[in-house]
Every structure is written in C-alpha cells, then in structure tokens.
C-alpha cells in the first residue's frame with residue numbers, strides 16, 4: 001500500500017498497517033531550504049506564485065521520505081484577501097491585516113461575489129502538485145473556519161485572545177452573524193474548488209475556537225462549520241481541527257466530518273470515547289517535543305501510538321504546527337518511530 005492509499009484508508013477507518021502522517025509547518029521556518037527561498041521573496045508573494053508554493057510544499061517531503069501527505073503551502077488569510085482585506089507577515093513575527101472590520105458599513109466594502117474564484121493561484125498550485133505527487137502521496141488543502149477568519153478580520157491581525165472580536169460578539173452579534181454567513185459561503189466554495197483541483201482531503205482550522213465559551217462556540221463557530229460541511233459533497237474528506245475544544249468532541253463529530261484533528265491536550269483514546277461515533281482522529285504530539293531531544297519525543301510518540309491501540313482511524317500528526325525552533329533530527333526520529341509502528 002502506498003502513502004496516498006494509506007492516508008485515504010485511515011480517513012475511512014479501513015485497515016492499512018501503520019498510521020499515515022504529515023506535519024503542518026505554519027510558523028515553519030525550521031527548514032534551511034525554506035529560509036533560503038524566503039530570503040528572496042516575501043511570504044505573500046510565495047503564497048501567490050504557484051511555482052514557489054509548489055516548491056515550498058514539496059520541501060518537507062524531499063527531506064523526510066516517511067511523510068505520506070503534503071499540505072499545500074498557503075495561508076488561511078487568502079480568503080480575507082480575496083474578499084478585499086489584504087494581509088502581510090510581519091518580519092518580527094505575527095500577522096497584520098490591511099484594515100479591521102468593525103460594523104455593518106464595512107460589510108459593504110467586501111467583494112463577496114465570486115471571491116473564491118479569485119484564488120486561482122491556489123487551484124493552479126494544487127493542480128501542479130497533484131501532477132508532481134501522482135498517486136504516490138496524498139495532497140491536503142485547507143481553509144480557516146468562518147469564526148477563525150472573522151477573528152483576524154475584526155482584530156485586524158493576530159492577537160493573544162482576540163478581545164475586540166469577543167467584545168463585538170457581545171455588542172453587535174448581528175454584524176458578526178452577517179460576516180460569518182459571508183465567510184461560510186466563501187469557505188465552502190473555496191474548499192470545493194480545492195477538491196476539484198486535486199486535493200485528497202481538506203482541513204478546516206478552527207484555531208481560535210478556544211476563545212469562545214460553550215454556548216458562544218455553538219452559535220458563532222460550530223453553526224457555521226456545519227454550514228460549510230453541508231455545502232460540500234456528502235462524505236467529503238474533511239479533517240476538522242478545533243484547537244482547545246477536545247472536550248466538545250461529540251459536537252465536533254456531530255458536524256458529520258470523517259476526521260477530527262486533535263491538539264495535544266487530551267489523549268486520543270479519551271477524544272474517541274467522547275466523540276460517540278467511530279471516526280478518524282489525527283494527532284496529537286505536542287510540537288514542543290520537536291524542540292527537545294529525540295529520546296523524549298520518541299517516547300511520547302510511542303505513548304500516542306500505544307494509546308491509539310491500533311485503531312485504523314488514525315493519522316499521526318503534531319497537535320499543532322511545527323515551530324521555528326524545531327530540531328530536524330528530533331522530527332526525523334519521531335517519523336521513524338511511526339514507521340516502526342511501536
């Protein structure tokens with residue numbers, strides 16, 4: 001069974017030998033070959049240029065032959081950009097949006113019609129990647145959840161816990177709902193175009209799920225994630241990652257997705273028990289292990305595999321993106337441990 005078949009089998013909980021794996025880079029300047037490319041072009045140019053995006057996507061696969069899937073090099077902020085709110089990566093770290101949205105009058109400034117169609121550079125990169133990877137390796141696309149995208153749009157950039165967005169939720173919920181509606185339409189359109197362009201699976205990142213309380217999470221995030229899922233084909237290969245929300249695994253599973261991405265704060269067995277239905281789980285090594293010694297990381301990897309107890313519905317992954325301080329030799333040792341299967 002090759003990598004792609006193994007990945008697709010795990011998503012459907014079909015037997016396939018060892019757990020397939022991939023890693024999300026995100027704050028990913030850990031590879032010298034990435035830093036070399038970035039010295040020549042800025043981040044947004046790399047995202048917008050299909051040949052460069054393809055090259056950066058393939059870098060981890062060239063270095064780590066054990067990886068079963070590639071994740072497209074892009075960013076969740078391409079959707080705000082397509083709607084008319086650009087973004088940039090600050091050299092000192094962090095994300096800045098061109099402007100912040102604060103009320104109904106800002107909604108009129110968004111270019112909603114055909115927004116996803118303006119992301120043709122993403123579909124071009126996926127098509128090129130599909131050709132490069134053939135049937136050997138799986139290819140993943142992704143998008144931010146409506147709520148997580150709204151956080152960046154309202155806050156005007158990255159933030160600790162998005163106080164402006166949380167404040168607005170209490171003072172002008174109707175504006176927020178209108179914005180979330182627009183975002184869920186655009187995200188669904190965008191993800192379905194990614195599937196048509198050759199992505200084998202798509203991940204929805206609800207990275208800022210945890211800034212919401214339980215009932216707010218239902219009305220301002222889960223509701224719109226369900227809308228996205230409903231607008232995609234039935235049984236679409238979706239991985240839903242809601243950081244900090246493992247305790248809500250049953251609500252996350254009830255969205256109907258075949259797979260949940262799990263952060264490192266709860267063992268997979270416990271998430272499985274809470275989910276209440278059989279599904280695939282992806283995760284969940286704490287990325288901080290990759291900054292430390294291979295021995296500790298290998299031990300923690302073995303504990304995750306043991307806890308999963310051979311369930312075929314498992315994709316090995318970090319509980320979040322790899323950090324800039326990650327050690328290549330530690331990551332290598334982790335990947336070899338997963339290949340060894342114990």
Ligand code: CP3
Pocket residue numbers: 023024025026027028029038043057071072073074075076077089092093094095142158205207243321
């Ligand atoms: O392996 C890959 O290349 C994956 C591609 C990818 C990126 N961003 C590239 C990127 C993915 C899947 C993302 C998703 C993303 N982007 C999310 C959701 C995932 C998560 O982390 O929860 C979010 C919230 C964003 C927004 C964003 N973009 C942040 C918070 C940052 C990091 C800012 C910082 O200070 O580190 C980015 C920048 C970014 N996106 C980088 C990469 C490789 C780092 C750019 C660099 O350092 O050169």
